[in-house]
Amino acid sequence: MSALTVDLWPYMLLVLVGFLPNEIWRMLGFVAARGLDEDSEILVWVRAVATATLAAVIAKLTIFSPGALASIPLAVRLVAVVSGLAGYYVIRRSVFAGVIVGEFVLLVGAWLFAR
Amino acid sequence: MRAMSCRCVAFAGCAQHGSAMPEPLRQFESHSAAFRAGFVAAWASVFSYVIFGTYVGIGALAYDFGFSLPWLMLSTLLVWAGPAQVILVSALGGGAALIEVAIAVGLSGVRLLPMVVALLPVLRSPQTRPRDLILPAHFTAVSMWVESMRLAPGLAPEWRVTFCNGLGTGLIVSASIAGVFGYYLAARLPLLMTAMLLFLTPISFLISVARNSRDLADKLALALGLIIGPALAYYNVGLDILWAGVGGGTLAYFGHRLRESLR
Numbered sequence: 001m002s003a004l005t006v007d008l009w010p011y012m013l014l015v016l017v018g019f020l021p022n023e024i025w026r027m028l029g030f031v032a033a034r035g036l037d038e039d040s041e042i043l044v045w046v047r048a049v050a051t052a053t054l055a056a057v058i059a060k061l062t063i064f065s066p067g068a069l070a071s072i073p074l075a076v077r078l079v080a081v082v083s084g085l086a087g088y089y090v091i092r093r094s095v096f097a098g099v100i101v102g103e104f105v106l107l108v109g110a111w112l113f114a115r
Numbered sequence: 116m117r118a119m120s121c122r123c124v125a126f127a128g129c130a131q132h133g134s135a136m137p138e139p140l141r142q143f144e145s146h147s148a149a150f151r152a153g154f155v156a157a158w159a160s161v162f163s164y165v166i167f168g169t170y171v172g173i174g175a176l177a178y179d180f181g182f183s184l185p186w187l188m189l190s191t192l193l194v195w196a197g198p199a200q201v202i203l204v205s206a207l208g209g210g211a212a213l214i215e216v217a218i219a220v221g222l223s224g225v226r227l228l229p230m231v232v233a234l235l236p237v238l239r240s241p242q243t244r245p246r247d248l249i250l251p252a253h254f255t256a257v258s259m260w261v262e263s264m265r266l267a268p269g270l271a272p273e274w275r276v277t278f279c280n281g282l283g284t285g286l287i288v289s290a291s292i293a294g295v296f297g298y299y300l301a302a303r304l305p306l307l308m309t310a311m312l313l314f315l316t317p318i319s320f321l322i323s324v325a326r327n328s329r330d331l332a333d334k335l336a337l338a339l340g341l342i343i344g345p346a347l348a349y350y351n352v353g354l355d356i357l358w359a360g361v362g363g364g365t366l367a368y369f370g371h372r373l374r375e376s377l378r
Contacts, residue, residue, distance in 0.1 A: 021221035029231025050229035053360030056344025068309035
């Protein structure tokens with residue numbers, strides 16, 4: 001391989017196995033959204049599917065955590081998530097407050113139950 | 116004051132709420148004003164901070180696996196999805212087979228399809244050309260989707276695409292700056308700090324999706340996805356996220372239909 005191909009190889013990989021497999025969903029969505037009206041009934045279903053998909057991603061990230069987050073006990077992660085959500089509802093429905101409460105509980109829990 | 120009224124008219128575009136909230140839709144003087152307002156909304160959003168934290172983590176990861184800084188920046192511009200980038204960096208850097216990496220990234224991106232389908236009809240006005248929607252489709256990620264679905268219905272339809280492009284640009288700028296920080300901080304981040312950065316994604320997603328769930332269908336979908344997703348993952352069912360999304364979303368939709376018919 002020439003020096004140029006070696007330099008460009010990581011970028012070709014980025015496009016082939018990073019950009020394309022991810023972007024295809026957005027473009028399929030772009031095609032599927034054609035002709036759909038903002039108030040159409042099917043969008044209620046589509047929004048529910050999007051919300052449920054996101055919820056599944058959230059639960060999976062919390063329970064089967066990747067990388068460094070896995071070093072924190074599962075119980076601490078679950079209590080932190082529930083506290084964060086409760087913090088949001090209690091503290092003037094502020095997303096920021098909820099995130100801070102969740103992170104704080106995670107920090108305290110990790111410190112108390114350090115393995 | 117303007118921000119206040121904006122919050123009140125969120126979701127005014129939905130048929131169910133339209134008649135109940137006769138607030139006027141927000142207008143702009145020009146497209147650059149709408150773009151700027153979107154850009155500013157990105158920085159006023161809790162997501163610019165969440166994304167900042169998340170991408171500090173991704174930057175550190177890219178450094179650890181030996182990717183260059185320009186590569187990291189380009190991956191943020193092109194992929195623009197946190198989970199996909201974490202998978203891409205760790206799987207590619209860890210030497211996984213290319214087809215495996217492509218499949219893992221592809222599976223993590225499934226959620227983008229229903230999000231784009233739900234968002235684009237909200238952004239479209241009679242004057243919108245199809246190609247105007249390509250950029251908002253590319254900008255669609257959880258952060259941009261949640262904020263666009265919340266803010267766009269309060270704007271006059273002709274400004275929504277430009278506003279959301281500004282919003283997406285603001286969030287990508289935040290992510291890019293954070294990536295640089297993380298890349299140079301990598302060696303100095305303690306494990307607990309990295310764990311807290313990674314925790315930003317699920318906690319902020321959950322709270323903002325809960326905030327955006329006004330209708331019964333959305334609330335049910337949130338609850339069902341939270342239960343079905345991990346249950347399928349626990350029993351090692353393939354494509355767990357996809358099934359949880361379609362199954363949970365469809366059940367939630369029927370719940371909504373059931374209540375409508377009982378009214």
